[in-house]
Amino acid sequence: MKKWDTTGIENWGWKKQPLGATIPTAGNAVDNKTGGWRTERPVQDAEKCTNCLLCWINCPDSSVRVKDEKWDGFDYEHCKGCGICAKVCNVGAITMINERGEE
Ligand code: SF4
Ligand code: SF4
Numbered sequence: 001m002k003k004w005d006t007t008g009i010e011n012w013g014w015k016k017q018p019l020g021a022t023i024p025t026a027g028n029a030v031d032n033k034t035g036g037w038r039t040e041r042p043v044q045d046a047e048k049c050t051n052c053l054l055c056w057i058n059c060p061d062s063s064v065r066v067k068d069e070k071w072d073g074f075d076y077e078h079c080k081g082c083g084i085c086a087k088v089c090n091v092g093a094i095t096m097i098n099e100r101g102e103e
């Protein structure tokens with residue numbers, strides 16, 4: 001099976017993703033920087049954040065980083081931009097923004 005070449009995927013944008021691409025093996029989420037599928041990205045306002053970690057618990061992609069029991073950033077190499085973190089944040093500290101200004 002042809003291997004999916006993800007070189008430079010962090011700069012691809014969603015339009016360059018191959019249609020119907022598959023990742024044929026399990027347990028390789030760290031190796032495949034699937035954040036390139038994203039059309040929107042979450043951004044966080046540290047002033048509003050209360051470190052409740054609801055975003056961390058609810059992220060289906062384990063793309064919210066935690067350090068010393070506090071919010072420590074998004075893993076944009078794997079975040080798919082689903083927006084769940086923004087929905088569950090009770091204080092409105094997360095906003096979804098367009099990934100690259102593409103329509
Ligand atoms: S859900 Fe909102 S307030 Fe809670 S840790 Fe995440 S960004 Fe901070
Ligand atoms: S947008 Fe979705 S995948 Fe990305 S950090 Fe938020 S919940 Fe996780």
